Amino acid sequence: MNQITLIGKVGGEPTAVTFTDSDNKLAKFSIAVPEYSSKVDDPEPLWIDVDAWGNLAERVLDYVTKGREICVSGKLSIVKYNKEVNGVTVKMTKPVVKLSSFHLCGKKPQSDSASSKPTRRKRSAA
Numbered sequence: 223m224n225q226i227t228l229i230g231k232v233g234g235e236p237t238a239v240t241f242t243d244s245d246n247k248l249a250k251f252s253i254a255v256p257e258y259s260s261k262v263d264d265p266e267p268l269w270i271d272v273d274a275w276g277n278l279a280e281r282v283l284d285y286v287t288k289g290r291e292i293c294v295s296g297k298l299s300i301v302k303y304n305k306e307v308n309g310v311t312v313k314m315t316k317p318v319v320k321l322s323s324f325h326l327c328g329k330k331p332q333s334d335s336a337s338s339k340p341t342r343r344k345r346s347a348a
Contacts, residue, residue: 226298226319228270229327230255232290236274236282249279251286253294272296274321282324291328296321 230253239248254267272294274282286292297320305314 224297225295227293227295228253228255228319229291229293230267230270232286232288232292233269235288236286238279238283246276247279249274249282249286251282253292271301271316271318272321273318274324278321278323282321285326286324290326290330293325293327294319294321295323 233252233254236249236251239250240246241248250271250273252269252271254269257265257268299318299320300315301318302313302315304311306312
C-alpha cells in the first residue's frame with residue numbers, strides 16, 4: 223500500500239492551475255518537514271511538493287496558508303524531470319504527495335485580519 227503521512231510547515235501560498243479541457247483544478251504547495259538527526263542540532267528541512275486535485279484543491283486554496291503547520295496524507299510518487307546545470311542537462315527526481323486529506327495543526331500564524339472566519343482568496347490561473 224502506498225500511503226504517506228507528513229507533518230510540516232507550508233512553505234508558500236498554494237498556487238492554482240485550471241485545466242480548461244476538463245475543468246479539473248489542481249492546487250500545488252510545498253511543506254518543510256524537519257529531518258531530525260542525533261548528530262545535528264538544527265536540522266535542514268526536507269522539502270516535499272504536494273498536489274491536490276478537484277474539490278480538495280478548492281479546500282486547500284481556501285484554508286492552507288504560508289507558515290501554517292499542516293498534516294498531509296496521500297500517495298507518494300516520484301516525478302522525473304530534466305534540469306540544465308552549468309550548460310549540462312541533468313536528469314532529476316523529486317518526491318510529490320498526491321493529497322488525499324489534510325489537517326491544519328497548531329496555532330494559526332499571525333495575520334493582519336481580525337476575523338477568525340476563513341475568507342476565500344483570489345486564485346491565480348496558469
